[in-house]
Amino acid sequence: MVSRPGGRTARTRTAVAAALQEELLEVGYAGTTIERIARRAGVAKTTLYRRWGSVGQLVVDLFHEAAAVEIPxxxxxxxxxxxxxxxxxxxxxxxxxxxxxxxxxxxxxxxxxxxxxxxxxxxxxxxxxxxxxxxxxxxxxxxxxxxxxxxxxxxxxxxxxxxxxxxxxxxxxxxxxxxxxxxxxxxxxxxxxx
Amino acid sequence: MVSRPGGRTARTRTAVAAALQEELLEVGYAGTTIERIARRAGVAKTTLYRRWGSVGQLVVDLFHEAAAVEIPxxxxxxxxxxxxxxxxxxxxxxxxxxxxxxxxxxxxxxxxxxxxxxxxxxxxxxxxxxxxxxxxxxxxxxxxxxxxxxxxxxxxxxxxxxxxxxxxxxxxxxxxxxxxxxxxxxxxxxxxxx
The missing domain is CATH 1.10.357.10 (Tetracycline Repressor, domain 2)
Known part of the structure:
Protein backbone atom coordinates (compact mmCIF):
# COMPACT_ATOMS: atom_id res chain seq x y z
CA MET A 1 0.00 0.00 0.00
CA VAL A 2 1.44 3.38 -1.03
CA SER A 3 1.13 6.06 1.65
CA ARG A 4 2.04 9.69 0.95
CA PRO A 5 2.52 11.88 4.05
CA GLY A 6 -0.53 14.12 4.26
CA GLY A 7 -2.20 12.17 1.45
CA ARG A 8 -5.54 10.38 1.45
CA THR A 9 -4.14 7.19 2.99
CA ALA A 10 -2.58 9.14 5.88
CA ARG A 11 -5.84 11.06 6.46
CA THR A 12 -7.82 7.80 6.50
CA ARG A 13 -5.43 6.29 9.05
CA THR A 14 -5.71 9.33 11.33
CA ALA A 15 -9.52 9.37 11.12
CA VAL A 16 -9.73 5.61 11.73
CA ALA A 17 -7.33 5.78 14.68
CA ALA A 18 -9.35 8.56 16.32
CA ALA A 19 -12.67 6.74 15.71
CA LEU A 20 -11.22 3.51 17.12
CA GLN A 21 -10.10 5.18 20.36
CA GLU A 22 -13.47 6.90 20.82
CA GLU A 23 -15.34 3.63 20.21
CA LEU A 24 -13.13 1.74 22.68
CA LEU A 25 -13.82 4.33 25.37
CA GLU A 26 -17.55 4.43 24.66
CA VAL A 27 -18.47 0.77 24.16
CA GLY A 28 -15.32 -1.21 25.09
CA TYR A 29 -13.46 -3.77 22.99
CA ALA A 30 -16.36 -6.26 22.97
CA GLY A 31 -18.73 -3.65 21.56
CA THR A 32 -16.38 -2.10 18.99
CA THR A 33 -17.03 -3.21 15.40
CA ILE A 34 -15.55 -2.34 12.01
CA GLU A 35 -19.00 -0.98 11.01
CA ARG A 36 -19.12 1.47 13.93
CA ILE A 37 -15.54 2.65 13.36
CA ALA A 38 -16.21 3.15 9.64
CA ARG A 39 -19.35 5.20 10.34
CA ARG A 40 -17.63 7.39 12.92
CA ALA A 41 -14.52 7.91 10.76
CA GLY A 42 -16.58 8.61 7.61
CA VAL A 43 -14.73 5.86 5.74
CA ALA A 44 -16.27 3.03 3.69
CA LYS A 45 -16.38 -0.14 5.77
CA THR A 46 -15.10 -2.13 2.77
CA THR A 47 -11.89 -0.05 2.97
CA LEU A 48 -11.46 -1.03 6.61
CA TYR A 49 -12.22 -4.71 5.98
CA ARG A 50 -9.79 -4.80 3.04
CA ARG A 51 -6.98 -3.11 4.96
CA TRP A 52 -7.36 -4.57 8.46
CA GLY A 53 -9.91 -7.39 8.47
CA SER A 54 -10.78 -7.10 12.17
CA VAL A 55 -10.81 -4.65 15.09
CA GLY A 56 -7.99 -6.67 16.73
CA GLN A 57 -5.73 -6.34 13.67
CA LEU A 58 -6.54 -2.63 13.44
CA VAL A 59 -5.52 -2.05 17.08
CA VAL A 60 -2.31 -4.04 16.62
CA ASP A 61 -1.39 -2.20 13.42
CA LEU A 62 -1.90 1.24 14.95
CA PHE A 63 0.02 0.22 18.07
CA HIS A 64 2.87 -1.02 15.86
CA GLU A 65 3.18 2.49 14.44
CA ALA A 66 3.58 3.93 17.95
CA ALA A 67 6.81 1.95 18.36
CA ALA A 68 8.54 4.08 15.74
CA VAL A 69 7.79 7.45 17.39
CA GLU A 70 10.78 9.17 18.98
CA ILE A 71 10.11 10.75 22.35
CA PRO A 72 12.58 13.39 23.60
CA MET B 1 -22.27 -26.37 46.49
CA VAL B 2 -21.28 -28.88 49.20
CA SER B 3 -17.80 -30.31 48.68
CA ARG B 4 -16.48 -33.12 50.89
CA PRO B 5 -12.72 -33.70 50.69
CA GLY B 6 -12.25 -36.83 48.63
CA GLY B 7 -15.96 -36.84 47.75
CA ARG B 8 -17.60 -36.88 44.32
CA THR B 9 -17.43 -33.09 43.91
CA ALA B 10 -13.71 -33.01 44.68
CA ARG B 11 -13.08 -35.90 42.26
CA THR B 12 -15.04 -34.09 39.54
CA ARG B 13 -13.00 -30.92 40.07
CA THR B 14 -9.71 -32.82 39.87
CA ALA B 15 -10.76 -34.66 36.69
CA VAL B 16 -12.04 -31.47 35.08
CA ALA B 17 -8.88 -29.51 35.99
CA ALA B 18 -6.65 -32.22 34.47
CA ALA B 19 -8.81 -32.45 31.31
CA LEU B 20 -8.76 -28.66 30.95
CA GLN B 21 -4.96 -28.46 31.13
CA GLU B 22 -4.55 -31.27 28.59
CA GLU B 23 -7.02 -29.63 26.21
CA LEU B 24 -5.28 -26.26 26.51
CA LEU B 25 -1.93 -27.84 25.64
CA GLU B 26 -3.38 -29.88 22.75
CA VAL B 27 -5.71 -27.44 21.03
CA GLY B 28 -5.11 -24.05 22.71
CA TYR B 29 -7.65 -21.74 24.34
CA ALA B 30 -9.49 -21.03 21.08
CA GLY B 31 -10.03 -24.75 20.45
CA THR B 32 -10.96 -25.78 24.00
CA THR B 33 -14.69 -26.32 24.55
CA ILE B 34 -16.84 -27.47 27.47
CA GLU B 35 -17.87 -30.49 25.34
CA ARG B 36 -14.24 -31.61 24.84
CA ILE B 37 -13.36 -31.13 28.51
CA ALA B 38 -16.48 -33.06 29.59
CA ARG B 39 -15.66 -35.99 27.26
CA ARG B 40 -12.04 -36.16 28.38
CA ALA B 41 -12.92 -35.87 32.10
CA GLY B 42 -15.74 -38.41 31.84
CA VAL B 43 -18.20 -35.90 33.30
CA ALA B 44 -21.62 -34.94 31.91
CA LYS B 45 -21.33 -31.68 29.98
CA THR B 46 -24.53 -30.43 31.65
CA THR B 47 -22.64 -30.62 34.98
CA LEU B 48 -19.88 -28.41 33.58
CA TYR B 49 -22.30 -25.93 32.01
CA ARG B 50 -24.29 -25.70 35.26
CA ARG B 51 -21.22 -25.19 37.42
CA TRP B 52 -18.98 -23.02 35.22
CA GLY B 53 -20.88 -21.83 32.13
CA SER B 54 -17.78 -21.29 29.97
CA VAL B 55 -14.18 -22.36 29.54
CA GLY B 56 -13.05 -18.88 30.66
CA GLN B 57 -14.98 -19.10 33.93
CA LEU B 58 -13.63 -22.61 34.52
CA VAL B 59 -10.03 -21.44 34.09
CA VAL B 60 -10.59 -18.45 36.38
CA ASP B 61 -12.25 -20.60 39.07
CA LEU B 62 -9.44 -23.17 39.09
CA PHE B 63 -6.82 -20.39 39.14
CA HIS B 64 -8.61 -18.78 42.08
CA GLU B 65 -8.12 -21.99 44.04
CA ALA B 66 -4.36 -21.85 43.40
CA ALA B 67 -4.18 -18.59 45.37
CA ALA B 68 -5.02 -20.39 48.58
CA VAL B 69 -2.22 -22.98 48.33
CA GLU B 70 0.63 -22.51 50.81
CA ILE B 71 4.09 -23.01 49.35
CA PRO B 72 6.95 -23.64 51.81
Missing part, protein backbone atom coordinates in the same frame (compact mmCIF):
# COMPACT_ATOMS: atom_id res chain seq x y z
CA UNK A 73 14.36 12.09 26.71
CA UNK A 74 15.31 14.55 29.45
CA UNK A 75 18.97 15.28 30.22
CA UNK A 76 18.87 16.09 33.94
CA UNK A 77 22.55 15.44 34.67
CA UNK A 78 22.04 12.21 36.63
CA UNK A 79 20.94 8.68 35.75
CA UNK A 80 18.25 8.68 38.44
CA UNK A 81 16.90 12.05 37.27
CA UNK A 82 16.73 10.92 33.64
CA UNK A 83 15.07 7.62 34.58
CA UNK A 84 12.58 9.43 36.83
CA UNK A 85 11.52 11.73 33.96
CA UNK A 86 11.16 8.73 31.63
CA UNK A 87 9.17 6.67 34.15
CA UNK A 88 6.85 9.59 34.93
CA UNK A 89 6.11 10.03 31.19
CA UNK A 90 5.34 6.33 30.87
CA UNK A 91 3.05 6.31 33.92
CA UNK A 92 1.24 9.42 32.65
CA UNK A 93 0.67 7.69 29.29
CA UNK A 94 -0.62 4.53 31.00
CA UNK A 95 -2.99 6.61 33.15
CA UNK A 96 -4.50 8.28 30.06
CA UNK A 97 -7.77 6.44 29.22
CA UNK A 98 -7.23 6.53 25.42
CA UNK A 99 -3.72 5.10 25.36
CA UNK A 100 -4.58 2.74 28.21
CA UNK A 101 -7.53 1.26 26.28
CA UNK A 102 -5.29 0.42 23.32
CA UNK A 103 -2.52 -0.92 25.57
CA UNK A 104 -4.97 -3.16 27.45
CA UNK A 105 -6.13 -4.79 24.24
CA UNK A 106 -2.64 -5.41 22.90
CA UNK A 107 -1.47 -6.93 26.23
CA UNK A 108 -4.61 -9.11 26.37
CA UNK A 109 -4.25 -10.30 22.75
CA UNK A 110 -0.48 -10.85 23.01
CA UNK A 111 -0.89 -14.04 25.07
CA UNK A 112 -2.53 -15.83 22.12
CA UNK A 113 -1.96 -13.70 19.00
CA UNK A 114 1.41 -13.50 17.24
CA UNK A 115 0.77 -10.13 15.58
CA UNK A 116 -0.12 -8.55 18.94
CA UNK A 117 2.93 -10.18 20.56
CA UNK A 118 5.17 -8.79 17.78
CA UNK A 119 3.63 -5.30 18.10
CA UNK A 120 4.27 -5.24 21.86
CA UNK A 121 7.83 -6.57 21.52
CA UNK A 122 8.59 -4.02 18.78
CA UNK A 123 7.10 -1.24 20.90
CA UNK A 124 9.57 -1.97 23.69
CA UNK A 125 12.49 -2.38 21.29
CA UNK A 126 11.56 1.15 20.13
CA UNK A 127 11.41 2.43 23.72
CA UNK A 128 14.85 0.93 24.46
CA UNK A 129 16.41 2.47 21.33
CA UNK A 130 14.82 5.79 22.25
CA UNK A 131 16.13 5.73 25.83
CA UNK A 132 19.59 4.27 25.15
CA UNK A 133 21.24 7.76 25.28
CA UNK A 134 20.32 7.97 28.99
CA UNK A 135 22.49 4.94 29.70
CA UNK A 136 25.30 6.11 27.37
CA UNK A 137 25.44 9.49 29.17
CA UNK A 138 25.58 7.81 32.61
CA UNK A 139 28.46 5.62 31.39
CA UNK A 140 30.26 8.70 30.00
CA UNK A 141 29.88 10.46 33.38
CA UNK A 142 31.38 7.40 35.09
CA UNK A 143 28.16 6.88 37.09
CA UNK A 144 27.66 3.26 36.02
CA UNK A 145 29.90 0.49 34.60
CA UNK A 146 30.72 0.68 30.88
CA UNK A 147 29.23 -2.79 30.28
CA UNK A 148 25.74 -1.78 31.55
CA UNK A 149 23.01 -3.20 29.30
CA UNK A 150 20.68 -0.35 28.19
CA UNK A 151 17.84 -2.80 27.40
CA UNK A 152 18.11 -4.31 30.88
CA UNK A 153 18.01 -0.83 32.47
CA UNK A 154 14.85 0.16 30.58
CA UNK A 155 13.15 -3.20 31.24
CA UNK A 156 14.00 -2.97 34.96
CA UNK A 157 12.60 0.58 35.05
CA UNK A 158 9.26 -0.31 33.47
CA UNK A 159 8.70 -3.72 35.09
CA UNK A 160 7.19 -2.50 38.40
CA UNK A 161 4.44 -0.31 36.95
CA UNK A 162 3.56 -2.68 34.10
CA UNK A 163 3.42 -5.58 36.57
CA UNK A 164 1.18 -3.55 38.92
CA UNK A 165 -1.24 -2.77 36.09
CA UNK A 166 -1.34 -6.08 34.26
CA UNK A 167 -0.32 -8.73 36.79
CA UNK A 168 -0.97 -7.85 40.43
CA UNK A 169 -3.75 -5.33 39.67
CA UNK A 170 -2.44 -2.54 41.91
CA UNK A 171 -2.91 1.18 41.20
CA UNK A 172 0.01 3.15 39.71
CA UNK A 173 1.11 6.73 40.22
CA UNK A 174 4.07 9.10 40.35
CA UNK A 175 5.44 7.43 43.50
CA UNK A 176 5.78 4.15 41.55
CA UNK A 177 7.67 5.94 38.77
CA UNK A 178 10.03 7.56 41.28
CA UNK A 179 10.61 4.33 43.19
CA UNK A 180 11.32 2.44 39.95
CA UNK A 181 13.87 5.12 38.96
CA UNK A 182 15.60 4.98 42.37
CA UNK A 183 15.78 1.16 42.42
CA UNK A 184 16.96 0.93 38.79
CA UNK A 185 19.65 3.63 39.19
CA UNK A 186 20.95 1.91 42.35
CA UNK A 187 21.02 -1.50 40.63
CA UNK A 188 22.84 -0.05 37.60
CA UNK A 189 25.44 1.69 39.79
CA UNK A 190 26.06 -1.62 41.60
CA UNK A 191 26.68 -3.35 38.26
CA UNK A 192 23.61 -5.60 38.55
CA UNK A 193 22.27 -4.60 35.10
CA UNK A 194 25.42 -5.44 33.10
CA UNK B 73 9.40 -20.73 51.66
CA UNK B 74 13.11 -21.44 52.16
CA UNK B 75 14.95 -20.10 55.21
CA UNK B 76 18.49 -19.61 53.88
CA UNK B 77 19.67 -17.13 56.51
CA UNK B 78 19.71 -14.06 54.23
CA UNK B 79 17.06 -11.94 52.52
CA UNK B 80 18.72 -12.33 49.13
CA UNK B 81 18.99 -16.11 49.54
CA UNK B 82 15.32 -16.45 50.52
CA UNK B 83 14.20 -14.18 47.65
CA UNK B 84 16.39 -16.10 45.19
CA UNK B 85 14.76 -19.41 46.19
CA UNK B 86 11.30 -17.86 45.87
CA UNK B 87 12.02 -16.26 42.47
CA UNK B 88 13.50 -19.50 41.12
CA UNK B 89 10.33 -21.42 42.14
CA UNK B 90 8.16 -18.82 40.43
CA UNK B 91 10.23 -18.89 37.22
CA UNK B 92 10.16 -22.71 37.20
CA UNK B 93 6.36 -22.63 37.52
CA UNK B 94 6.06 -20.06 34.70
CA UNK B 95 8.30 -22.18 32.47
CA UNK B 96 6.09 -25.26 32.97
CA UNK B 97 3.76 -25.53 29.93
CA UNK B 98 0.68 -26.60 31.97
CA UNK B 99 0.78 -23.81 34.53
CA UNK B 100 1.91 -21.33 31.89
CA UNK B 101 -1.11 -22.10 29.67
CA UNK B 102 -3.50 -21.31 32.52
CA UNK B 103 -1.55 -18.21 33.56
CA UNK B 104 -1.57 -16.89 29.97
CA UNK B 105 -5.34 -17.11 29.77
CA UNK B 106 -5.96 -15.41 33.11
CA UNK B 107 -3.54 -12.55 32.25
CA UNK B 108 -5.17 -12.16 28.82
CA UNK B 109 -8.71 -12.18 30.21
CA UNK B 110 -7.87 -9.90 33.16
CA UNK B 111 -7.69 -6.78 30.94
CA UNK B 112 -11.43 -7.03 30.16
CA UNK B 113 -12.96 -9.53 32.60
CA UNK B 114 -13.59 -8.69 36.26
CA UNK B 115 -13.58 -12.30 37.48
CA UNK B 116 -10.18 -12.94 35.86
CA UNK B 117 -8.85 -9.66 37.29
CA UNK B 118 -10.06 -10.66 40.77
CA UNK B 119 -8.53 -14.14 40.44
CA UNK B 120 -5.13 -12.68 39.47
CA UNK B 121 -5.22 -10.05 42.22
CA UNK B 122 -6.19 -12.68 44.82
CA UNK B 123 -3.44 -14.98 43.56
CA UNK B 124 -0.81 -12.33 44.30
CA UNK B 125 -2.37 -11.42 47.64
CA UNK B 126 -1.95 -15.13 48.46
CA UNK B 127 1.70 -15.08 47.27
CA UNK B 128 2.41 -12.01 49.44
CA UNK B 129 0.82 -13.59 52.53
CA UNK B 130 2.78 -16.76 51.86
CA UNK B 131 6.12 -14.94 51.50
CA UNK B 132 5.67 -12.36 54.27
CA UNK B 133 7.77 -14.43 56.76
CA UNK B 134 10.84 -13.83 54.52
CA UNK B 135 10.54 -10.10 55.12
CA UNK B 136 9.75 -10.51 58.84
CA UNK B 137 12.88 -12.65 59.32
CA UNK B 138 15.07 -10.09 57.50
CA UNK B 139 13.68 -7.34 59.74
CA UNK B 140 14.35 -9.50 62.84
CA UNK B 141 17.97 -10.04 61.70
CA UNK B 142 18.35 -6.26 61.30
CA UNK B 143 19.06 -6.69 57.57
CA UNK B 144 16.34 -4.28 56.41
CA UNK B 145 14.36 -1.39 58.02
CA UNK B 146 11.47 -2.37 60.31
CA UNK B 147 8.98 -0.41 58.16
CA UNK B 148 9.74 -2.44 55.00
CA UNK B 149 6.51 -3.27 53.12
CA UNK B 150 6.35 -7.04 52.49
CA UNK B 151 3.88 -6.61 49.61
CA UNK B 152 6.21 -4.11 47.92
CA UNK B 153 9.16 -6.52 48.30
CA UNK B 154 7.27 -9.42 46.70
CA UNK B 155 5.88 -7.22 43.90
CA UNK B 156 9.36 -5.82 43.19
CA UNK B 157 10.76 -9.36 43.10
CA UNK B 158 8.22 -10.67 40.61
CA UNK B 159 7.89 -7.60 38.36
CA UNK B 160 10.94 -8.25 36.13
CA UNK B 161 10.08 -11.79 35.06
CA UNK B 162 6.34 -11.18 34.71
CA UNK B 163 7.06 -8.04 32.65
CA UNK B 164 9.49 -10.01 30.44
CA UNK B 165 6.87 -12.68 29.77
CA UNK B 166 3.74 -10.59 29.37
CA UNK B 167 4.92 -7.12 28.35
CA UNK B 168 8.29 -6.97 26.59
CA UNK B 169 8.17 -10.59 25.35
CA UNK B 170 11.67 -11.57 26.45
CA UNK B 171 12.68 -15.08 27.52
CA UNK B 172 12.99 -15.84 31.25
CA UNK B 173 15.37 -18.12 33.14
CA UNK B 174 17.25 -18.66 36.38
CA UNK B 175 19.49 -15.62 35.72
CA UNK B 176 16.39 -13.39 35.76
CA UNK B 177 15.28 -14.88 39.08
CA UNK B 178 18.74 -14.33 40.59
CA UNK B 179 19.01 -10.76 39.28
CA UNK B 180 15.52 -9.92 40.60
CA UNK B 181 16.51 -11.26 44.04
CA UNK B 182 19.77 -9.24 44.09
CA UNK B 183 18.07 -5.99 42.99
CA UNK B 184 15.14 -6.43 45.40
CA UNK B 185 17.35 -7.27 48.40
CA UNK B 186 19.56 -4.24 47.68
CA UNK B 187 16.52 -1.94 47.34
CA UNK B 188 15.03 -3.27 50.60
CA UNK B 189 18.32 -2.79 52.48
CA UNK B 190 18.47 0.83 51.22
CA UNK B 191 14.95 1.46 52.56
CA UNK B 192 13.44 1.97 49.08
CA UNK B 193 10.66 -0.59 49.68
CA UNK B 194 9.29 0.92 52.91
Missing amino acids: VADTGSLEGDLRALARSAVTLLLHPRSRAVFDIVVGEAVHDEAARAALTDFFAGRVANAAPIVARAVARGEIPANTDAAEVIRQLGAPYYARLYITGDPIGEADADRAAAVTAMAARAGLLA | VADTGSLEGDLRALARSAVTLLLHPRSRAVFDIVVGEAVHDEAARAALTDFFAGRVANAAPIVARAVARGEIPANTDAAEVIRQLGAPYYARLYITGDPIGEADADRAAAVTAMAARAGLLA
